[in-house]
Amino acid sequence: MTDQNKRLATILQDLGSMYRYLGGENLFKAIAYMKASQAIKSLPDDISLYLKEGTVKEIPGVGKSLEKDIREFYSTGSISRFENLKKIVPHGLIELVDVRGFGPKSLKRLYEDLHVESKEDVVKALKDGRITKLKGFGPRKVENMLRGLKLHKQLEERMLLRDALEAGEKLLAPLKTLKEVKRAELAGSLRRRKETIGDLDILAAVKLKDRKKVVKVFTSPKLAQRVLAKGDTRVSILMQENGRQADLRMVDESEWGAAFQYFTGSKDHNIHLRRLARDKGYKISEYGIFTARNHKRLAGKTEEQLYKHLGMQYIPPEMREDKGEIELALKRAIPKLVEIKDIRGDLQMHSDWSDGLQTMEEIVDFVEKNFSYDYIAITDHTKSSRVARGMKDQEFLKQIEEVKVINQKQGRDFLKAGAEVDILADGALDLSDEILSQLDWVVASIHSGFSRNNTDRLIKACENSYVNCIGHPTGRLIGKREAYPVDIAALIEAAVGTGTALEINGQPERLDLKDEWANEAREAGVNLVISTDSHKYNDFYFMSLGVGVARRAWCTADNILNTKPWHDIVKLTSKGNLSVV
Incomplete structure (x- = not known):
């Protein structure tokens, strides 16, 4: 992503959060701006090229109003709509809109009743007890807010795996162009694919006489906003990219x-x-x-x-x-872990029928050009997911017919008709069995009501004859929301007993199931599926993050359902089959 695209995407994202804060009829504007922000992040070229070619409206989510905003940004570096909203919306609180315990309504109350305007103000109001005096902000609410702030702070101190990989590659790239560098790689917890990363560790093989040149490149203003320390074997900087610390260690090639x-x-x-x-x-x-x-x-x-x-x-x-x-x-018993090349298909993604950016046909074209998959499943949201523009029952029937048309054009059964169906408060599903029975692939997920009996809801979904997989089984959002209460052992037992797969969701904020639970599921013989939950083109590359989780869970290709041909998946997820292995 170019620097200009990054700035524009950030402003559009903030606009979306501001409209969410305002609520009411502004919710649709919020969705539009957030969708446009995601689309800008996915662009292969700088926004200026689209403006010059007159193709801005072809960017998903960009209509006449947003095109005007983008042109204004390109001309002035800002957007007047954004500047005007900052006068009525406390911009310092916007970062908390998606944090557990807060949300638009709570933030409005804090702003209007206590005049807090920033995260720091919120922390102070919690410490001095002013928040507990507000009606509706009882001990449980305050506890949730404190836990939400703790999660948010953790993410401020650490990077998501995806962000760390991107930052690390930007540091590696110029080093690898130097003839003096015989080899350079990312090390530390990033190489072990932990879900969040603190400092970056880079190792380079460089002869002692050549290290000054390497140090000069690594500490250049392009890469470093500040040099913390430098010597013959180690250099530490704060990255220009994000202000985080990165350490370069240089060794002889023989070491x-x-x-x-x-x-x-x-x-x-x-x-x-x-x-x-x-x-x-x-x-x-x-x-x-x-x-x-x-x-x-x-x-x-x-x-x-x-x-x-x-x-x-x-x-x-x-x-x-x-x-x-x-x-x-x-004992020489290390298993051969699953690799990205083993993956034969992606079984959760969203099109513009719900909250995805691309049409199904565009998704098929993109995947066929960039991946060697044998199948993919479109799993758009169901009607209860209103924020995600969930589809009505009859729309799924129309979508099934469109899937057939696309496959006819392809000359093969590549695209599978599916759904990510909401698990409702009582454990019922948000689509009738009549429609579920016509789908090739059904992912059942909890998206709301997290305080209810989640374990019973998930087990009931496993027992449904048409559910193939439980999506992001613990519902966590790293740095934003903890996993909802669920008895993992009971869920694993139900998954084994019903032949229902459990998902390793590759979205950077989810990585759910996390490695330790995926390991327990693997040991129990659960069918595991690695999916990207893609909403835009770039998301399809998150498959590698999901594979990283699976490798940390000691999974082989045999443990992962979507390393197999489609006919095997159908057999293994038909109720009655108990395990992959």
Whole structure:
């Protein structure tokens, strides 16, 4: 995304949040601006090109009014509508609109009754007790607000995996162009694909005599807004991209493997390795593996060499958390983890029939050009999801017919007719069995009423004859909303008993099921599905994030349903089949 597109998308997103704050009839404007913001983020070229070619209206979600706003932004750097709204909407509170415990109505009350205008004001009002004096802001409400602020603070201090990967690649790119850099890679928790990342760790193989040139590039104003420290082996900066810390460590090429293993971590994994090495008469460090007696260097150029000298099988980075992987490696029993190349299709996405940006035909064309999939499933929202422009029952029948037409044009049964059907408060589904029976793929998800008996609702959905998969099973939004209360063990048992799949949702804010629950589901024999929940073109690349979660859960291709041909998926999710393996 270009810098100009990024600024424009941010303003449009803020406009959407402002209209959400205002509420009422402004909700439709909010949806329009948020949709346009997402579309701008997905553009392959700078917005100026679309303006010059007169194709701005072809951008999904952009009508006459939004086109005028975009032209004004291009001419002046701002949008008058945005500046005017800032005079009546407390812009400092907008970042809390989607935070648990807040929302537009609560924020309005705080602004109008207590005159708070920022997140800092809210924190102060919570501490001094003013908020508890407001009607409707009892202990439970205040507790939810405090928990929401805590989650929000965590995300301020850490990056989502997707954001960290993007920032890391921007730092790596110029380093990899230097002939002095023999190899450069992302290390740390980012390489292990943790869901949130603190500081970035980069490792580069560079000869000592060449390191000053590499340091100059890494600390240039293009990459660094501030240099924290620099030396012959380590450089620390605050990134120009986002103000977060990034550390570059430089090693000799002969030390690459030992250093890459050491700076990948985790800390607990490395402590266990050092203990194992000591018991075998070795010492291990970022420089290599040595004999303890005479400090003779035995290995260090590759990670594989290092693990081999310890009598172990190579351990993939995603498994290195000291949760039994070392014991498995000593037995040479590390599984072959699922890879992105194993994925044969994507089974949750949304078109412009509900809240997606593209038509079904556009989605098919994009996927066929950029992925080697055998099938995809359109799973638009049902009527209860009003904010997501959920479809009425009869619209699904029309969509099924359009899916048939698209497949006829394709000459193959590539596009599957599906739905992401809401699980209602009583566990009933938001589509009749008559329509569900005509769909190829049904994902059932909870989108509202999170305080109700979620476990019973999810189990009841599993028991429905037409539900193939439970979508984002715990409902969390990283940094915004905790997982809703659900008995994971009971859900896993129901999934196994009914042959219902559980989803690993690849959206960066979800990654749900999280790795530890996905691991439990895998061990129980649950069918797992990795989906992107795509709403726009760029979202389809989130499949790699979902695969990362699956690898952290020790999943092989056999554990993942959408690594299989479609006819196998149909067999495995027909009620009565209990597991993938």
